[in-house]
Amino acid sequence: MSETTKENRKYEKPLPEFRPETKPYWEACKRHELVLPRCKACGNVFFYPRALCPNCMSQDLEWIKASGKAKVWTFSIHHMGPTPAYKGEPPYVVAIVETQEGVKMMTNIVNCKPEDVRIGMDVEVVFDDVTPEVTLPKFQPASV
Amino acid sequence: MASSIPRVEEAREILKKHKIVIAGIGETEQGKIPNKSSFQFLSEASKLAIEDAGIKKEDVDGLVTAFSLVEQTFMHCTTFADYFGLRPRYFSSVAIGGATAVWMVAEAAMAIASGQADVVLCVRGDNTLSGISSSGMVALIREMCHTEFEFPYGLTTPGGYALAAQRYLYEYNARQEHLAAVAVTMRKHAALKPNAMHKEPLTIEDVINSRVIAAPLHKYDCSIISDGGAAFIVTTEEKAKSLGIQKPLVYLWGMGEGYSHQYLTSLKNLDQIYNAIETSGQRAFKTAGVGPKDIDVAFLYDCFTITVLLELEGLGFVPKGEAGPFALEGRLEIGKDLPVNTHGGLLSQAHLGAMHHVVEATAQLRGEAGPRQVKDAEVALVHGNGGIVSAHSTIILGKQPLS
Numbered sequence: 115m116s117e118t119t120k121e122n123r124k125y126e127k128p129l130p131e132f133r134p135e136t137k138p139y140w141e142a143c144k145r146h147e148l149v150l151p152r153c154k155a156c157g158n159v160f161f162y163p164r165a166l167c168p169n170c171m172s173q174d175l176e177w178i179k180a181s182g183k184a185k186v187w188t189f190s191i192h193h194m195g196p197t198p199a200y201k202g203e204p205p206y207v208v209a210i211v212e213t214q215e216g217v218k219m220m221t222n223i224v225n226c227k228p229e230d231v232r233i234g235m236d237v238e239v240v241f242d243d244v245t246p247e248v249t250l251p252k253f254q255p256a257s258v
Numbered sequence: 259m260a261s262s263i264p265r266v267e268e269a270r271e272i273l274k275k276h277k278i279v280i281a282g283i284g285e286t287e288q289g290k291i292p293n294k295s296s297f298q299f300l301s302e303a304s305k306l307a308i309e310d311a312g313i314k315k316e317d318v319d320g321l322v323t324a325f326s327l328v329e330q331t332f333m334h335c336t337t338f339a340d341y342f343g344l345r346p347r348y349f350s351s352v353a354i355g356g357a358t359a360v361w362m363v364a365e366a367a368m369a370i371a372s373g374q375a376d377v378v379l380c381v382r383g384d385n386t387l388s389g390i391s392s393s394g395m396v397a398l399i400r401e402m403c404h405t406e407f408e409f410p411y412g413l414t415t416p417g418g419y420a421l422a423a424q425r426y427l428y429e430y431n432a433r434q435e436h437l438a439a440v441a442v443t444m445r446k447h448a449a450l451k452p453n454a455m456h457k458e459p460l461t462i463e464d465v466i467n468s469r470v471i472a473a474p475l476h477k478y479d480c481s482i483i484s485d486g487g488a489a490f491i492v493t494t495e496e497k498a499k500s501l502g503i504q505k506p507l508v509y510l511w512g513m514g515e516g517y518s519h520q521y522l523t524s525l526k527n528l529d530q531i532y533n534a535i536e537t538s539g540q541r542a543f544k545t546a547g548v549g550p551k552d553i554d555v556a557f558l559y560d561c562f563t564i565t566v567l568l569e570l571e572g573l574g575f576v577p578k579g580e581a582g583p584f585a586l587e588g589r590l591e592i593g594k595d596l597p598v599n600t601h602g603g604l605l606s607q608a609h610l611g612a613m614h615h616v617v618e619a620t621a622q623l624r625g626e627a628g629p630r631q632v633k634d635a636e637v638a639l640v641h642g643n644g645g646i647v648s649a650h651s652t653i654i655l656g657k658q659p660l661s
Contacts, residue, residue: 130406162407162523188428190420191473195412196399198392208413208472210421210522220408220523233428250410 125244126199135165138177143249146241148180150215161217182239184211184253187218191228207231211253225254266544269512273545274660278367279507281498282311282491283617288608289455291485292388296329297341299383303487304342307379311491313501318491320348320375322365324358324382324611327398328389338381348375355644356559357515357651358382359612363640364513364653366492376497382613383487390483402646404521416480416562418522418646420472423564425528427474429579432567434474436582438465440563441478441605443590448602450592450629455484456606462586479563481604488613490620495659506624509656511548511637514541516650531647535572538650539641546637546654550574553654554635555622556596557615559643560603566590569641570598573652592632600630612642616653623657 132140142149152159155172166173189209194200207223209231223231224240236256243249284306286299294302300323308315321344323335331337334351338344348369352358359382366378390398403413426432442462448454460478468477498507516538519525543549550573558569567581575596576584589595601607601618608614619638621627627635636658642651 127412128400128405128409130410133406136406162404162521188421188425190417190424190475191470192412192414192417192420193470193472194414194416196409196414196417197396200412205470206412208411208417208421210525218523218525220404220411220413222411233425248410252411 126197127244128197129245129248136163139163140248142177143241143251146249148182148239148251149177150180150213150217151175152178159215159217161219178215180239181214183256184213184219184237184239186223186231186233186235186237187212188233189223189231209253211237222252223254224252263541263544266541269545270547270660272371273367273510273512276367276371277495277659278370278510279493279495279498280363280490280510280616280620280655281493281503281505281507282307282313283620284308284310284489285453285614285617286383286487288453288484288486290387291385294385294485296326296384296389297338299385299485299487300338300381301342303383303489304379304381307381307489307491311503311505313377313491313503315344317501318344318377318379319346320366320369320378321346322349322362322378322380323351324362325351325353326384327386328384328394344379346375348378354649354651356561356611357642357644357649359616360640360642360651360653361515363490363492363510363616364651367510367513370492370494376493377501378492379489380492381487381489382610384610385485386609387483387485389485404523407523408521414472415646416475417472419562419564420475421522422528422531422568422647423474423562426564426567429528430582432579432582434466435462436567436586437474437479437563438462439582439585440560440566440590441465443585443588444560444599444603444605446591447600447630448606451601451607454602454607455482456602475562475564478605481561481609482606484608484610486608486610488610488617490616506657508620508623509659510653511656511660512542512545512654514538514545514652517648518650519648520645522646531568532572532578534650535569535641536574538652539573542639542652542654546656546660548637548654552637553596553639555600555619555632555638556598557612557619557638557640558598559612559615559641560599560605561643563605565643565647566598568647569643573639573641592630597632600627600632612640615640615642619655623655
């Protein structure tokens with residue numbers, strides 16, 4: 115549940131495989147920046163990143179810096195993980211948060227007890243450098 | 259009757275004209291059967307359905323299959339045609355997760371109505387419980403969510419449904435018992451179904467006290483995994499008569515699909531799911547010219563308890579937020595307001611998508627459901643759901659031709 119997991123132990127949980135159109139997102143995460151794609155034609159901010167706007171099909175897209183602030187829309191305390199790498203791990207929180215920009219993201223709520231997570235709770239982004247190549251944006255209870 | 263659903267009157271005329279029927283059903287043993295392959299289950303189920311209809315294999319000129327989670331093939335329908343020794347004029351594989359079985363009926367109907375085939379064998383079978391490898395299971399879970407933006411957070415399949423369930427409990431002040439009541443009813447029904455995998459009695463407390471898988475879903479909120487096969491034969495009334503089929507025919511009255519999302523990340527709100535269920539149901543209802551009150555027995559996709567509540571509400575059987583108390587009052591049981599999944603469903607009978615839902619709906623309308631028979635069952639609804647309440651399909655079946 116720590117923010118960064120830079121132990122010597124190999125990280126064996128699922129990792130994202132980057133696509134050409136999503137690479138800038140992951141590169142920003144590595145710099146500990148949360149960015150979101152926005153369509154320059156219609157102004158739509160969307161998630162997950164795609165090669166074109168799912169609203170108007172425009173390919174004229176830009177990356178905007180996200181506020182990093184969000185609210186928990188729903189969550190589930192997982193007592194079983196999807197791969198053997200989760201065996202023996204304590205329960206963890208998988209959540210969908212709605213960011214201030216209005217998009218939904220799947221994430222983990224960290225740095226708080228799973229039983230304290232509530233729908234509507236204010237959360238803020240925190241970056242977890244799970245491997246030298248991959249940083250996963252996660253969320254923790256908002257400090258303010 | 260004017261309707262805002264595009265071309266629904268035309269669909270109704272097509273079904274009235276062709277009188278599409280289910281004329282044969284087959285179900286193998288279900289459960290843990292370690293000595294049979296995926297293609298053996300497909301073959302055995304097909305043979306049973308052909309024998310049930312009392313036709314010859316050569317009479318089958320269309321084939322609709324689904325997919326296998328164990329023996330994954332690039333071209334499932336033709337791989338099975340080869341194995342089974344069938345030379346179909348029409349062949350297709352439907353792969354929309356839990357919405358598949360219901361849509362196989364529609365796929366067959368469309369093939370028949372457009373002159374591509376006359377007698378379509380629809381079959382699914384798999385040795386999912388005994389045959390799937392642990393890497394195959396991981397691949398399956400990964401398939402259910404976005405590999406890049408969801409899977410790295412450890413989302414599981416029950417977890418995806420748990421996310422929907424948590425939001426449902428929050429928005430409608432529903433309780434754990436409301437979910438549990440669905441599992442309890444399915445178990446009661448399974449006790450009456452000879453090939454059901456789980457028949458031992460289950461109480462609300464048993465469900466709530468069972469192991470948490472992904473809160474708020476417990477072990478008994480989750481469907482079972484099983485080995486087995488099931489099949490049905492779709493044809494027309496005219497063809498069935500010319501082939502001398504003696505079994506009571508069950509008529510297709512309506513069908514529809516509804517799309518919400520693929521990945522939960524793309525879900526805007528709970529209403530988006532309700533709208534997809536409603537879209538699917540309304541097209542089927544309007545085509546059939548009936549409404550929720552006309553349904554004598556319903557078969558709702560029950561991969562997790564939450565889906566039954568969402569479907570009861572989305573299809574218009576009860577208002578939003580009221581399915582939980584409805585289930586808790588036992589009103590989904592045989593002999594009550596709306597008997598649901600009289601065979602025990604995915605929660606207690608077996609898991610082969612909605613194949614058994616279609617087979618049992620047919621058995622009910624034939625009057626062949628034995629101790630599970632819903633008295634005077636004339637009209638049945640079957641609803642399938644694929645993904646994480648993402649893709650929906652509905653059919654309505656009648657004991658009489660559509661008039």
